[in-house]
Amino acid sequence: MILHIDMDAFYASVEEREKPELKGRPLIVGGRPEGRGVVAAANYAAREFGIRSAMPSARAVRLCPDLIILSPRGELYSRFSRQIREIFRRYTPLIEPLSLDEAFLDVSGSEKLYGATELIGRRIKEEIKSELGLIASVGVAPNKFLAKLASDHEKPDGFTVIHKDQVHAFLDPLPVGRLWGVGQSAERRLLHMGITTVKDMRKKSSDFLEQEFGGIGNRLWQLSHGIDDRPVVTDSEAKSISHETTFVADITNLETIESVALALTEGVCFRLRDAGLLAKTVNLKIRYHDFSTVNRSKTLEKYTNGTLEIWNTLRQLISDLLANRSFSVRLVGAGVSNFGENKCLETDSTGQVDLFTNFVEKNISGQDEQKQDQLDRLSDEIRRKYGKNSIRRGKSF
């Protein structure tokens, strides 16, 4: 069985925890409406007004004039993300993060020690709540595809188990749009054929689906039967790490795209450092309103895990692609690949080699986990001491 753990309204919940006086009031974390910002996260009070993440902040304010808008604090969320991951690590090293607030866990190796996957899921949910004051929704299922659907099933504060003999009953009523790989155009075609639920799709043969949908046809058949053989892949085994955002409304200005891409980059770089990796290639993905997608990459001369260097590279890719022209963008993705292991401590964990190398080297050598941890705290200290501006990127959302 696989666990999928997904924090509820993560950024917004962290802010509510830090500022209890705001708890229960509609709030978003995101860009200013007058600066053409977008919503990065909305708490549940804000969602009652129809506000969703990736929506323009200006629209969110129209929906709820009393909305509280907070600027994102990437470092704060990364810190909580690290603490959440430390709770996961009590039970397994097999963690596949999908973002700062979401991960698959394979705990099958720990079942002898801690009990069935379901029990471990309950413990993790409880420990996140009691130690960090945050709520996670948990899905427990035979594979990744089902576990992700399960964690979403009773969100927020959900805990859903899908046992092997319940798979069809769980999947059958779901609309086909919930299956991975079914985008808007595939969904329209399926609906047109009278295939509206997973049950309708399950009745079709694999041949039929392949004929109609080509390469993804077989996968659709498998998913509709609840089959998904993909293993849990940790960041250190992965070939790339990337985050992406699909906008609620198409974005036509560079500033918004840059600010969202920067936030994505910070998350990606956190995961890179957390996995003890360095990367050489920076990847940009842009999808336009007509669903055409372009990928652009740049390979650096040296390996790095520094947010600033990776961001500068990505920003150049964005500007080469989009500056001085008109565009309408639906999705932006930031990623890194071409990994090398972070064997020597040339960099502190924030990747700010130039400024802090000496300081860090003097204080720390070796790289067991405890030291790495110490190093992280140290770099946070440095950051506080020497000011955020030395590290903060020019734009915050």
Ligand SMILES: [Mg+2]
């Ligand atoms: Mg979440």
